Amino acid sequence: MEVIFVFFVIIFGSILQGVSGFGLGLFTMGLLPIMFSLKDSTLLVMFLTFMASLSILLKIFKYIEVKGLLIIISAAFTGRVIAFFLLNRFGEIDSFKKVLGIFLIGMVIYLLINKQESSPPILMEPIFPILFGFLGGIIGGVFAVGGPFFVFYFLMIYKEKHRYNANLQVTFVLTSLFSLLMHGVHNDFNTLFYMYFLIGGISVIFGANVGLIWFEKLPRERIKKLALCIVLLAAFNLILFT
Template identity: 25%
Template sequence: MMTFLLTGIVVFLTHTLEVITGFGCTVLAFPFVTWILGIYEAKILLAVLTWILGAYLVSTKFRHINWRQFGIIVGLVGLGMPVGIYLFNHFPSDTLKLLLGIFIVCTSIMQLKKEYGGIQLRVTIPEWVYYMLLVFGGILHGAFATGGPFVVLYATRKLRDKGEFRATLSLLWVSVNTFLIATDATFDPLLSNIAAVATQGAAMGQSLLNLVWSLPFLLVGILIGEVVHHRVDAALFRKIVFWVLLATGVFIILAHVLHIG
């Protein structure tokens, strides 16, 4: 029971942030849920919950989707995902996650200084660099279902409206997690158990139990997140996005140092 409760609290806090901003729940929750459930169960649970949350946001915010940017993002993220799935199943990931955390922290601090008027970034970054961020985001999403930080660095430049930002990224998470769940063998036990429960009345396995217990916490997170999202203006929204991104990087580094996940 304590395991379910701790997981639920993490799901509630991180998915509330996801509803507010359109990203962040998986990468913020991943170190903690890995510590509680293990890396494979964490990947399964968080990918499915993100799919469910994304489906809700897409169905209710459909008119805000920027289809041109969605096409660019999903195409380039999709290129990287098969590489990430392969890496997750065949290679150690500690060094990759540490470098990711350091990169996110440095980038977030620069962006926050810019948002608060502390510095003016005068360096012109070539367009292809932003496109490569999407490919790297796809690799990370295939490996850990946590490719959001790289995608957000691109999206904050191209999707200035907070409604567009949230709706477009939500459609992305639905799309890439559908591919991930359908093609990654990590999810086979959950899918086969759901089929057995539905057709044979079999008992729920660990992955399905984790999911069922987490759904009420997800629902409460959706309700609270929706209220907060509509009360935040565009300038504050961008600051929240980069603060969440900074917290994401810090959590990734701490997870590496503390050997969590």
């Protein structure tokens, strides 16, 4: 039963990732910590994000713009190093799940009320990719839901959806791989992980590719709102029942 639950959570989350460019972490981290510790959930979602983003990136890699990635990825790596120590110290504390629930509610509210199609020119200054990258790195490294910070930045500088998506996926691939390597060196993975890695890897590649087909055809806003409603319910569940 547990494996089936994880399978369907990952499938739906990876479809969201394919459709909108993000959402796997936001969705799955609202549900997986119900069954696993925060640390185990985060490590599993990092791996899934890496697999989903790599799968998407292989189909749209020609839209990558390296110049626009250097500052934000460097800042994100710094945030991930700090997150590594935070997760190893606090990742087994169940009460930290309530913090995650509160954070998820905040992210949902932000994503629902943010309707801007463009941002003020001042946000193009170097301080902002540094800030968004650093915060996304920390939140992504501890909670595996740092995506909204990167989404905001790439939506701000890329109006063409394929460029936005390709550069967003590069960021997810590199930051997830960076964190996984640090935790691997630290021996943070147990044998149970490898079973979920296998199940999750197959599920996430399938879901991400299905979502990528929808990315080309369906309006993202409708699917995103549905997902955010589910995340909101999961966040309240984390706060009230864990």
